[in-house]
Amino acid sequence: MDEPDEALIRRCQAGDTEAFGLLVKRYAGRATGLAMVLVGNYSDALDVSQEAFVRAWRHVRKFRGDSSFFAWYSSILRKVALTWLGRRHRRKETEPVEACPVPAPGADPAVLAEDNEQTERLWQAILRLATKHREIIVLSHFENLSYKEIAGVLEIPIGTVMSRLHAARQALRKELSDERP
Amino acid sequence: MSCEDYRQLITGYVDDELSVADRERLESHLRACDACRRELDELAAFKEHLTMIKFKEPSDAELERYWSRIYNRLERGLGWILFSLGAIVVLCWAAFEAIEEVIKDPGISLVLKVGVVSLIVGGVVLFVSIVRERLTIRKTDKYSREVER
Numbered sequence: 001m002d003e004p005d006e007a008l009i010r011r012c013q014a015g016d017t018e019a020f021g022l023l024v025k026r027y028a029g030r031a032t033g034l035a036m037v038l039v040g041n042y043s044d045a046l047d048v049s050q051e052a053f054v055r056a057w058r059h060v061r062k063f064r065g066d067s068s069f070f071a072w073y074s075s076i077l078r079k080v081a082l083t084w085l086g087r088r089h090r091r092k093e094t095e096p097v098e099a100c101p102v103p104a105p106g107a108d109p110a111v112l113a114e115d116n117e118q119t120e121r122l123w124q125a126i127l128r129l130a131t132k133h134r135e136i137i138v139l140s141h142f143e144n145l146s147y148k149e150i151a152g153v154l155e156i157p158i159g160t161v162m163s164r165l166h167a168a169r170q171a172l173r174k175e176l177s178d179e180r181p
Numbered sequence: 182m183s184c185e186d187y188r189q190l191i192t193g194y195v196d197d198e199l200s201v202a203d204r205e206r207l208e209s210h211l212r213a214c215d216a217c218r219r220e221l222d223e224l225a226a227f228k229e230h231l232t233m234i235k236f237k238e239p240s241d242a243e244l245e246r247y248w249s250r251i252y253n254r255l256e257r258g259l260g261w262i263l264f265s266l267g268a269i270v271v272l273c274w275a276a277f278e279a280i281e282e283v284i285k286d287p288g289i290s291l292v293l294k295v296g297v298v299s300l301i302v303g304g305v306v307l308f309v310s311i312v313r314e315r316l317t318i319r320k321t322d323k324y325s326r327e328v329e330r
Contacts, residue, residue: 017255024251025244032247033236046247053251054258112237119234126234140196141231147198166192173227 005069012060024053037138038081048084052077071149125175133168191221276301
């Protein structure tokens with residue numbers, strides 16, 4: 001049976017890199033998917049998600065277990081991604097940070113478990129949303145985080161989670177309905 | 182409350198995140214409002230529709246590559262710490278020896294002695310200042326503060 005996160009984290013806090021390796025492998029797919037949504041392409045998503053794991057390791061002793069490991073990791077990943085986007089924005093000053101580039105369909109290796117016409121259409125619609133809507137949709141629907149955990153990751157009040165998620169779902173529904181011929 | 186206000190609550194309702202009071206308020210409104218009931222059904226169906234998207238689990242080979250890149254960086258981090266500590270010890274020792282040599286050497290003029298000692302002491306002050314700045318940044322670093330959860 002797989003060792004639970006809590007036990008692995010305790011081992012990590014004692015300096016056990018093997019336990020950290022197990023955690024990394026457990027969440028690598030979800031981490032890369034979330035990073036992909038934030039930074040827009042697969043190879044940057046790999047770099048950003050790995051950098052976030054390195055930072056998570058450095059700070060693992062500070063993890064108190066108030067949220068799940070992945071929610072805690074997501075907040076680190078989001079900051080690494082925002083820093084990375086900020087650097088890229090400074091390099092290309094004409095591009096607003098919020099308007100994160102969307103990967104061209106088919107340009108990156110698939111990050112979706114099921115890759116068919118329907119999921120691809122939905123995925124591309126999500127990637128066309130504003131960053132704040134895109135990230136909350138992913139955290140809620142694909143990462144299954146609770147409102148409390150999402151509030152922690154995005155650093156917003158729980159009440160704002162509900163209103164932002166409402167706006168994000170409306171935007172996604174509109175995006176999908178606009179697409180229909 | 183308007184229907185638009187209730188629609189935000191519908192979001193919380195389908196996620197099972199409403200307080201008991203809000204849930205009761207919404208359920209009472211739903212009994213009287215066809216449009217909001219339709220919205221609830223549509224949102225529940227939409228949520229179900231979104232479950233078709235799941236992130237791919239990488240293969241074992243991909244996971245090994247992913248982890249080995251992280252592990253190499255963790256190992257390198259330790260290497261840099263040891264290297265930096267060693268460099269500090271060696272540099273301090275060399276600076277101390279150099280100052281001692283210069284001061285004791287009667288063949289070196291006073292002006293040159295002052296110059297060399299200033300150079301070494303200045304280097305040490307700059308080094309300490311940079312280390313202090315880095316430590317201050319580390320204390321106020323958003324990663325350090327925000328990872329405490």
